[in-house]
Amino acid sequence: MKDVQIRPFYASDVPWLVERHGTLYAQAEGFDASFGTLVGQILDDFASGHDPTCERGWIAEHEGQRLGSIFCVKLDEQTAKLRLFLLVPEARGQGLGKRLLDACTGFARGAGYAEMQLWTHESHREACALYRANGWHLLGSKPVHSFGVNLVEQSWKIRL
Structure with missing residues (x-):
């Protein structure tokens, strides 16, 4: 996809992000x-x-046309958290996810964080593969019941 900014x-952007x-x-x-509702609270x-x-x-x-998002938020003085990483289906598989991930981790590094963390679900296989390929490490996983479904929640971390 050419000319993506x-x-x-x-x-x-809040209404679009919550809806998508x-x-x-x-x-x-x-x-x-x-x-x-959770996405709306995070964005608010x-x-x-x-x-x-x-x-x-x-x-x-x-x-x-908005295609995706990513956020870097502060957990503590040394740790940032990656949040709300999303790509619409038609924008996936074209390198845009890596561009967003690089923008976020580059910012965190420049802001002085020593590491980043995130949580996701095991079912997000493409995202998990992207994290792994870019130096993130799986810290752990556990079964949970969230958002009305059974999931396997994962925690990831990268040293910056």
């Missing part, structure tokens, strides 16, 4: 509405109180 997140996360996860994995917290020196969000966009 990775631009800063704006508060006006909710819809895509419901379709792909059967998540209930509680997932969209970010939009109203993030520190731009050490927290940032990005939107991938092509010709005015």
